[in-house]
Amino acid sequence: EAAVTQSPRNKVTVTGGNVTLSCRQTNSHNYMYWYRQDTGHGLRLIHYSYGAGNLQIGDVPDGYKATRTTQEDFFLLLELASPSQTSLYFCASSVRDTEVFFGKGTRLTVV
């Protein structure tokens, strides 16, 4: 089964700090996604990518940058973290029109 590995699993940072969330998938899937999930809400799409060097804007992109350096690696960058970005972040990957695999999530707290 395809694996999606997120790191770190937990992160605490201060307001205004820099944070990078990492995601690696091991099956050379084309599509990769970053979502955030807040209490009482469904998953909301931040950014996604079709392949290395490709980036697409999601539904809640403000305050986030992303970079797809290789087919396997997708990073989410928070350059000036704010308390509103405290959330549970999920990375996912897939081949077109097939099952989407999710990572276990990263819990980010901005104090």
Add this chain to the structure above:
Amino acid sequence: DAKTTQPDSMESTEGETVHLPCSHATISGNEYIYWYRQVPLQGPEYVTHGLQQNTTNSMAFLAIASDRKSSTLILTHVSLRDAAVYHCILRVHQGGSAKLIFGEGTKLTVSS
């Protein structure tokens, strides 16, 4: 953007069959219907997906209306392990990439 509508919550008892409805009135012809489930503090878990025909696997049966504007996920003989939030999702193809648009999901409670 394509969207889905699901009831906020449903309740069931162990051993019952549960029908989880989803409305997607604005679905496009090339959009797939995916179902995922999620328990607290875990990533979503794939359940099933389909385009037009009903589908079945070891986890569930997916019934898709002939006009594709609604679907129903059917869980048979539910157990306590089936308690989760069930997400009905459309797979949108836009600008050369495919993205998932999540609804709020249905929280399924299973009692013994």
